[in-house]
Amino acid sequence: MALMSLGSFTESFFSEKQEQLLKTYPGLSIRRLKDEIESFALQKHVDADELFEHQYIPSGENPLTHFFNSLNRGYPLEYIRGRAYFYKSEFHVSPSVLIPRSETEILVETATILLNDWLKKTDESLRVLDIGTGSGAIIISLLQEIDRPLSSYATDISKEALKIARRNFFNLRFTIPRESSLDLICTDRMKDLREEKFHLIVSNPPYIKEDEDRKFVHNQVDTFEPHLALYLKDGEYYDWFEELFQDVSNSLYEEGVFIMEGHEDHLEDLRIQCEKFNFKTVSLIKDYTQRDRFLIAKK
Numbered sequence: 264m265a266l267m268s269l270g271s272f273t274e275s276f277f278s279e280k281q282e283q284l285l286k287t288y289p290g291l292s293i294r295r296l297k298d299e300i301e302s303f304a305l306q307k308h309v310d311a312d313e314l315f316e317h318q319y320i321p322s323g324e325n326p327l328t329h330f331f332n333s334l335n336r337g338y339p340l341e342y343i344r345g346r347a348y349f350y351k352s353e354f355h356v357s358p359s360v361l362i363p364r365s366e367t368e369i370l371v372e373t374a375t376i377l378l379n380d381w382l383k384k385t386d387e388s389l390r391v392l393d394i395g396t397g398s399g400a401i402i403i404s405l406l407q408e409i410d411r412p413l414s415s416y417a418t419d420i421s422k423e424a425l426k427i428a429r430r431n432f433f434n435l436r437f438t439i440p441r442e443s444s445l446d447l448i449c450t451d452r453m454k455d456l457r458e459e460k461f462h463l464i465v466s467n468p469p470y471i472k473e474d475e476d477r478k479f480v481h482n483q484v485d486t487f488e489p490h491l492a493l494y495l496k497d498g499e500y501y502d503w504f505e506e507l508f509q510d511v512s513n514s515l516y517e518e519g520v521f522i523m524e525g526h527e528d529h530l531e532d533l534r535i536q537c538e539k540f541n542f543k544t545v546s547l548i549k550d551y552t553q554r555d556r557f558l559i560a561k562k
């Protein structure tokens with residue numbers, strides 16, 4: 264292989280593989296690819312000055328080779344970078360956690376309005392729980408949004424995910440009121456918190472049926488994101504939510520609220536199921552494309 268500069272290599276890599284790259288990374292341009300390479304290089308302590316002028320020697324030891332190989336495999340850019348933007352911050356992510364999605368920001372916005380309304384009526388510190396916290400993007404964004412201190416709790420069944428959430432809380436601590444707290448708990452849904460009471464419970468649980476829905480999941484998501492974060496077994500789906508709704512209902516204070524993200528094809532069935540658990544109202548909220556994507560249940 265003739266030696267060439269990193270700039271020339273990047274340009275020929277992009278033009279050769281453009282069609283394949285655009286399928287996996289919609290909107291990727293040569294400019295953006297170079298920006299990604301530059302920030303990746305900085306992260307790996309590769310000298311970024313005149314980066315693209317230097318000769319590029321592909322080898323197993325060269326971190327940039329790892330970068331190009333990852334793109335060839337269709338690996339999500341967020342995992343390559345180790346960072347993803349959500350709401351108003353940048354969160355650390357790894358393949359142990361779902362890459363937070365922009366539609367989940369609707370859940371944060373809705374929860375923020377509710378909490379602020381509640382805070383107008385009381386001086387007490389509100390208690391909030393996030394079930395299946397992953398990177399911690401939802402609960403940390405809520406902690407950032409609310410000026411008054413919150414006592415918050417977040418669960419996940421994955422210990423690796425909780426390590427990422429802990430790291431994000433540590434990194435973003437300075438953006439959160441000092442008296443607010445976050446306890447991270449490894450448990451199934453909220454099993455170890457059944458004795459506790461909350462004003463608000465939020466959740467973006469796994470909600471894709473492993474068999475019925477899988478064919479609609481983007482190949483990149485199915486291949487690289489944690490299945491624990493995505494799928495539930497078809498036969499266990501409604502039992503899983505039944506137990507969740509029961510625990511949530513028992514743990515909410517009077518007038519407490521539960522907000523959950525879900526699958527557009529199954530949320531109406533879940534709404535009917537949730538109504539059995541002593542809520543005053545259970546309704547659905549749409550996303551920006553007018554699809555039912557969130558369930559909101561009020562005690």
Ligand SMILES: C[S@@+](CC[C@H](N)C(=O)[O-])C[C@H]1O[C@@H](n2cnc3c(N)ncnc32)[C@H](O)[C@@H]1O
Pocket residue numbers: 360361362363364367394395396397398399400401418419420421424450451452453467468469470491492493
């Ligand atoms: C769809 S992801 C959501 C992650 C994050 N809250 C977000 O919105 O980006 C679901 C999360 O639930 C966790 N999870 C899966 N099964 C669980 C269970 N039985 N109990 C608690 N957490 C669970 C997964 O590990 C994953 O982090």
